[in-house]
Amino acid sequence: MIDIPAYSDVEKAHLIIAKYAHRTPVLTSVSLNEIVGADLFFKCENLQKVGAFKFRGACNAVFSLSEEEAQKGVATHSSGNHAAALALAARMRGIAAHIVMPENSPEIKKKAVAGYGAKITFCKPTLQARESTLANVIEATGATEIHPYNNFNVIAGQGTAAKELIEDKGEFDVIMAPVGGGGLLSGTAISTKQLLPNCKVIAAEPAGADDAFRSFHTKKWVPSENPKTIADGLLTSLGERNFSIVLDKVDDVVTVSEESIVAAMRMIWERMKIIIEPSSAVPLAAILEGKVDVRNKKVGIILSGGNLDLGKLPF
Template identity: 85%
Template sequence: MLNIPVFSDIENAHQLIKKYAHYTPVFSSSGINSIVGGELYFKCENLQKVGAFKFRGACNAVFSLSEADAQKGVATHSSGNHAAALALAARMRGVAAHIVMPSNSPEIKKKAVAGYGASITFCEPTLQARESTLAKVIEETGATEVHPYNNFYVIAGQGTAAKELIEDSGDFEIIMAPVGGGGLLSGTAISTKHLLPTCKVIAAEPAGADDAYRSFYSKTLVPSVQPKTIADGLLTSLGERNFAIILDKVDAIVTVSEESIVAAMRLIWERMKIIIEPSSAVPLAAILEKKVDVQNKKVGTILSGGNLDLGKLPF
């Protein structure tokens, strides 16, 4: 049996991490509202520590460890935001973080992880190399693995973003999140369905990385094979725990084109004056493509992060 978090686990996570994580603002844009014909609210996790919602889950996982386990450190394989989030959370607790990163990870992400004081082991950029290298690191150090999304405490931590959004901005008819591994989406769905049982939870995914879409509608876990999208935070396959929650609590998953992701990202930069990464723009892209009907509806969206290479902007 998979150990699945419930809303009380999200409440516990919120109590635990509020000393460490930012309580991020909720913004709206009258310009964007007039374009889409609905009332949109954006939860700005691009302004979270390490620039992404991932800090919530990593922080909850690290601070939930027993003293004995914490002293042996934490470990994960990640090329991105989770690596930085885990490294910072470990530093805050005063324990070691061991990060396995593919050798082709973006330089900006390597620098961030090193800057938070983690010890990095580089490996070949294949899932097999990542997993076998991580297994070796754990064997040598005794560290606890903190998976980026298929982890009880990580899911509970990610669910705190939607909890804050609903507590701040009241009733929503729809709440949206992007979906990659499913950590943010599964946590969001648990919070939303508990606090607003009639609210629809809708996920958006790039058409070039549509494994969650195919998994959801076929009711079987379809792995992500050679995904191609600018939204590099959404390249991973769904985790088992995440998939079980998504099947139970998510109402729909829609896919969007690369052109729409770029257009949505640009719209948020231009109208709201905030920096978001492509993955964050995917839900708005679905609204712009009219894959989700927001006419006269109140819609909450989680802007998942703001980490990107400013030298490689798509517009």
């Protein structure tokens, strides 16, 4: 039996992280509303600490550890936002963070993780190398593994973003999030279905990394194999816990083209004057492609993050 967080766990997480995480703003754009014929509300997790929603889950996981567990530190393998989020949360609690990173991780991400004081171990860029290196680190240190998305406290923490969105802006017809490993999506679904039972929860995913789309529509878990997309935050396969929540609480998963992701990202930069990473643009891309019917509806979109290499912009 897989242990699944309830909405009460999201409420508990919110109390824990309130001292540490930003309550991010919700922005709107008159011109975007006119283009899509709907009222869009963007929950700006690109303005969260470490520049991504990941800080919520990492913070809840770190501060939920017992004193005894915390003394041995935390560990994970990640090339991206989760690594930085876990490193910062651990530093705030005054404990060690051991991060296994593929040696080909972007320099900007290596610097960010090191800057938060984590102990980095580099490995070959394969899942097997990441997992075996992490196992060695945990054996040597006794640290607690904090998985980026297939983790009870991480999912509960990610659910606080939708909780805040609904508390701040009231009822919605649709709430959308991008999906990679499913941490943000499963947390969003738990909060939304508790607070607004009639609101649709819709996930968007790049067509070049469509494992969640295929898993959802066949009701069988399909792994992510050789995904190709500019949305580097959405390359991972759905976690086991995440998939069971998605099947239970999500209304639809749709896919979008790379061209639409770039167009949506550019549109948000130009019209809203905020920096988002490609993964954040995927829900708006789905609306622009007509994959989700939003006409005359009130729609919440969680902008997942704003971390990208400014030297490699797609426009």
